[in-house]
Amino acid sequence: MKNEFQIIADLIEKDKKVLDVGCADGTLMKFLKDNKNINIRGLEISKEKVQECIAKGLTVIEGNAEKDLKQFPDKSFDYVVLSQTLQAFLNPELVLDELLRVGKKAIVTIPNFGYWKVRFHLLLKGTMPITKTLPDEWYNTPNLHMCTIKDFFHFVKSKDIKIFKSLALNNLNSSIINENNLGIKNLFADLGIFLIEK
Amino acid sequence: MNTEKNIKTLIVKKPLKLDCGKTIKDFPLAYETYGSLNSKKDNAILVFHALTGDQFVTGINPVTNKEGWWSYAVGPDKAIDTNKYFVICSNVIGGCMGSYGPSHKDPDQKIFGTNFPVITINDMVNAQYNLLDHFGIDKLFSITGGSMGGMQVLQFISNFPDKSKTVIPIATTSSHSAQNIAFNELGRQAITADSNWRDGNYTSNETNPGKGLAVARMAAHITYLSKKGLQEKFGRKLQEREDLKFGFDADFQIESYLRYQGSVFVDRFDANSYLYITRAMDYFDLAKQFKGNLSEAFINSKAKFFIISFTSDWLYPTQENKDIVIALNSIGADVGFVEIDSDKGHDSFLLDVPDFLNALKNFLDKSYEEN
Numbered sequence: 001m002k003n004e005f006q007i008i009a010d011l012i013e014k015d016k017k018v019l020d021v022g023c024a025d026g027t028l029m030k031f032l033k034d035n036k037n038i039n040i041r042g043l044e045i046s047k048e049k050v051q052e053c054i055a056k057g058l059t060v061i062e063g064n065a066e067k068d069l070k071q072f073p074d075k076s077f078d079y080v081v082l083s084q085t086l087q088a089f090l091n092p093e094l095v096l097d098e099l100l101r102v103g104k105k106a107i108v109t110i111p112n113f114g115y116w117k118v119r120f121h122l123l124l125k126g127t128m129p130i131t132k133t134l135p136d137e138w139y140n141t142p143n144l145h146m147c148t149i150k151d152f153f154h155f156v157k158s159k160d161i162k163i164f165k166s167l168a169l170n171n172l173n174s175s176i177i178n179e180n181n182l183g184i185k186n187l188f189a190d191l192g193i194f195l196i197e198k
Numbered sequence: 199m200n201t202e203k204n205i206k207t208l209i210v211k212k213p214l215k216l217d218c219g220k221t222i223k224d225f226p227l228a229y230e231t232y233g234s235l236n237s238k239k240d241n242a243i244l245v246f247h248a249l250t251g252d253q254f255v256t257g258i259n260p261v262t263n264k265e266g267w268w269s270y271a272v273g274p275d276k277a278i279d280t281n282k283y284f285v286i287c288s289n290v291i292g293g294c295m296g297s298y299g300p301s302h303k304d305p306d307q308k309i310f311g312t313n314f315p316v317i318t319i320n321d322m323v324n325a326q327y328n329l330l331d332h333f334g335i336d337k338l339f340s341i342t343g344g345s346m347g348g349m350q351v352l353q354f355i356s357n358f359p360d361k362s363k364t365v366i367p368i369a370t371t372s373s374h375s376a377q378n379i380a381f382n383e384l385g386r387q388a389i390t391a392d393s394n395w396r397d398g399n400y401t402s403n404e405t406n407p408g409k410g411l412a413v414a415r416m417a418a419h420i421t422y423l424s425k426k427g428l429q430e431k432f433g434r435k436l437q438e439r440e441d442l443k444f445g446f447d448a449d450f451q452i453e454s455y456l457r458y459q460g461s462v463f464v465d466r467f468d469a470n471s472y473l474y475i476t477r478a479m480d481y482f483d484l485a486k487q488f489k490g491n492l493s494e495a496f497i498n499s500k501a502k503f504f505i506i507s508f509t510s511d512w513l514y515p516t517q518e519n520k521d522i523v524i525a526l527n528s529i530g531a532d533v534g535f536v537e538i539d540s541d542k543g544h545d546s547f548l549l550d551v552p553d554f555l556n557a558l559k560n561f562l563d564k565s566y567e568e569n
Contacts, residue, residue, distance in 0.1 A: 041532075047553075050536050054557050057564030059502070061523060061535045071524040 001031055003172055004191060008081060008107050011165065011195050012036060016078035019043065019102065021065045022085040026053035033058070041077075043068060066090060069098040077103045084109050084133070084191070088142040093159075100161065100198035109193045112168075114148030114186040133190050149192040150182055156196060165195040204260035205296040206230060208288075210328045217481075220315040227325055228296025229253050229288035232272065233280035235333060240569060242335050243278060243562075244326070244362070245287040246343030246350035249418075249475055250467055252295035253287045256280070261295065262466050270550050277559040282566070283339065290350075291325045292317040292475050294468035298325075300398065301468050311470055312398030319346070319482045323354040330361065339569070340562060342366035344547035345514060346475070349374075349482050352495070352522065356484060359499035364565050366558070368506045369547045371518040372492050372525070373483040378513060381421050382476035385414030389469045398470050411469040412460030419459045424510035424543035428452065485525075492525035503533040504561045506554065508546040534561070 005028045012018060014036045020029050023042030026049075032038035042060035044050050053060040061068065065082075066089055080103030082095070087110060089095045099106040111133040112118070121129035128138040136142070147155070149168065156163055166177040168189030177185045177192065185192075205228050213223040230253040235242060245255055247267065252259070256266040256273045272278040272285055289297035292314070300314040330338070341351050341362045348370025355365045371378075392410025394400055400407055420428075432452040436442070439449065448454040488494035496503075503526055507519035516537050526533040538554045540546040546554060 047536065047539060051553065051557060051560075054534065054536065054564075055560045057560075057568065059532055059534045061527070061533065062537055063535070071527045073528055073530065076530050 001027055003174070004083065004109055004169060004193065005031060007167060007169065007174055007193055008083065008109070009036065011107055011193075012038065012079050014038075017041075017076075018079045018081060019072070019077040020081045020083075021069070021099065022082060023053065023058075023060060024049050026056045026058045026060065028081065028083070029053065029058050029060075030056050065095055065098070069095070069102055072102040074101055075104050078105065079103055080106045082106065082108045084111055086110055087145045087147060090144065092145050096159075096161075097198075100196065105164065105195060105197045107193065107195050108152075109191055110147060110149070110152050111143075112149045112186065112189050112192050113146040114150055115190045116187050117190070119187075131190065148186055149177065149189060150186040152192060152194065153177070153182060156194065160198070162197045163194060164197060165193075167193040169193060207296055208328065208332050210325060212328065214321070214324055216315050216321045217318040218316045222291075222298065222315070225291070225298035225325075226296060226302075227288050227291065227298070227328065228293075229286060229329060230255065231287075232256060232285040233283055235284040235335070239333075239335050240337070240339055240363075241282065241566070242284045242286060242333065242338050243340040243342065244329070244338050244354070245272070245278070245285055246323075246326075246341070246347035246354070247287060247290065248343070248345035248347045249479065250415075250463070250472075251347070252293065253289045254295070255285060255287045267548060270548065271555060271558060277555040278342070278562065279559070283562070286329055286333070288326050288329060290317075290322045290475065290478075292322070292471060292478060294471040299468070300470035300474055309399075311400075312473070314470070314474065316477055317474060318478050319349045319353045320357070320487075322478065323350050323357060326350075326354070327358060327361075338362040339566060340364040340366060342368065342558075343370075344368035345370055345544065346479050348514075349479065349484075352484055353482075355499050355501055356487070356495040359496070359501070362501055363569070364562070365499075365501045365503045366506070366561070367503075367519070367522060369508055369511050369514045369519070369544055370522075371482075371514050372495075372522050373485055373518075374480050375518070379480045381418065381513075382480050384417050385476060386473050388413035388417065389472060392469075395469065398473075400469070406464065407469045408464040411464050411467065411472060412457075414469075414472060415463040415467075416456040416460045419456060421513045422543055422545040424512065424541050426510065426541045427543055430541070492521070493529045496526055496531055497529055499531070501532070502565060503531060505533065505535045506547075506557065507535075507537045508540045508542070508544070508551075508554070509537060510541045511544040511546060513544040 017039040020042045050062045118129040168185040169191040207226045251267045256269045289295040348367035351367040389410040392407035395407035435451045437454040485492040507516040523535045
């Protein structure tokens with residue numbers, strides 16, 4: 001399991017109710033269910049991935065976060081997880097609002113467009129950056145609204161969303177992000193992980 | 199039709215008050231079982247059949263000598279694995295495969311015909327609930343069925359919220375749509391317009407309204423398929439002829455196919471039962487039973503739900519299945535949902551659609567492991 005999932009799992013206490021939005025093949029869900037006794041649900045848009053989840057014995061709803069989150073009642077989950085998908089929605093702000101309505105807390109991870117490799121790629125090569133976390137070409141990437149850790153940090157603050165914990169991830173190393181080191185973390189992390197609440 | 203041989207029947211002694219106000223008792227409920235009930239009695243699956251189905255889910259139907267209606271899904275090593283699970287299915291009341299219906303005799307030994315009480319989906323499942331007592335099953339492992347079978351699944355878990363561990367409604371609805379009522383009415387009109395129908399008293403004359411019933415079946419059959427499926431299978435292909443005949447014989451293969459479907463149906467189905475069962479479907483509106491709030495139907499159930507729809511099903515479209523998912527999510531129920539890609543229309547649930555069968559198998563087997 002990737003390091004990002006391990007960190008997310010560490011943020012969640014045992015026996016909680018969790019919704020994994022864009023749960024893909026259910027790797028994180030299965031881990032949470034087996035290791036932390038989490039009452040876990042998934043929402044996934046791909047039919048193939050939904051089938052993979054069913055084969056793992058996971059409860060998944062085939063659907064689209066932009067349309068289908070509204071069916072869940074307010075604060076019906078302890079945590080709602082959104083891993084590296086926020087930038088792919090037509091309206092990320094609306095999705096973020098929905099995550100925080102449905103979940104008492106949300107865990108959102110974003111690929112960091114401020115990562116130094118991304119910056120250098122564009123600066124030196126003059127072409128759209130391709131990195132480990134951003135592997136697609138400009139013409140086939142699902143990402144519509146790329147942002148940096150700094151962007152997301154400011155965005156969340158401007159919406160009066162409480163940040164409980166924010167972590168910068170670079171390969172296997174994770175570290176706390178705060179107002180003082182934001183510039184540095186924004187340069188050296190390729191992934192940001194945020195535990196937030198509204 | 200009502201060949202008594204090979205039909206297992208439970209005589210339900212307990213009076214059953216029907217939605218129409220009448221009470222029936224000491225009535226026959228015909229059923230069949232597959233696989234065996236384990237000692238813990240925790241491996242039973244109650245399967246509900248659709249409009250024209252019956253209790254003979256799989257293997258060779260001993261009355262029609264044809265494959266059971268859900269042979270693709272039910273059997274040894276299949277999605278509903280009869281090596282593992284004990285499958286029970288009964289003919290709905292109002293039906294014509296041995297359960298109490300319009301072709302039965304009233305206490306005065308006169309064939310009911312349209313004097314049989316109008317029954318509902320609720321009545322059907324209340325009658326079938328007696329099978330649990332009969333087999334000494336406290337809690338079913340699962341209940342499932344497609345189309346009208348799915349309606350019975352929803353009604354059953356609403357009536358008996360703690361009587362099944364898992365619940366699998368397939369290609370169904372919680373409320374019969376105007377379009378579906380319209381198609382059913384078309385079928386009923388075809389039957390009652392047949393001069394042999396005689397206000398439902400045809401059985402005493404030994405002549406059936408076969409033509410009307412065949413037309414009803416033909417019209418309904420079209421609604422079970424998709425436009426794309428029909429086009430790919432038949433297109434404008436001609437039936438055993440080089441060119442058009444400039445007449446009204448079946449020039450096109452699709453015409454010949456529909457005529458065949460109509461004619462074989464008449465051999466196995468009773469026209470009055472068709473009226474009664476389509477009426478039960480039309481009357482089905484689970485939300486209305488709970489003052490318009492469908493979630494209330496499931497509020498007392500801790501069961502694990504899994505809802506399945508098909509992309510090309512325009513009779514019970516995905517949205518109507520999703521409405522059930524939404525109702526369940528809004529009360530925090532344990533519900534999964536998948537829409538299966540298939541161009542086989544509403545009939546997809548009866549056919550060899552691997553994605554569907556795999557999903558069904560995986561859901562059941564994984565849920566059973568957690569037992």
